[in-house]
Amino acid sequence: MTVACPQCQKSVEWTSENPYRPFCSKRCKLLDLGAWADGSHRIAGEPHMDETELDELIDRLERGQE
Numbered sequence: 651m652t653v654a655c656p657q658c659q660k661s662v663e664w665t666s667e668n669p670y671r672p673f674c675s676k677r678c679k680l681l682d683l684g685a686w687a688d689g690s691h692r693i694a695g696e697p698h699m700d701e702t703e704l705d706e707l708i709d710r711l712e713r714g715q716e
């Protein structure tokens with residue numbers, strides 16, 4: 651069984667081996683979390699963060715500095 655990753659729409663296999671399901675990766679899971687945790691990053695009409703912002707966000711989340 652596969653599901654579409656809510657972040658990037660990639661097909662993800664729904665298995666217990668994927669701790670990030672329904673996301674394809676930790677990156678997508680954190681990005682989804684960040685989308686509501688840090689709304690200030692979002693610009694109307696421009697929902698996608700660039701790679702640098704995303705990496706910074708993941709860094710912050712991993713250090714627990716929300």
Ligand SMILES: [Zn+2]
Binds near residue numbers: 656657658673675
């Ligand atoms: Zn994804």
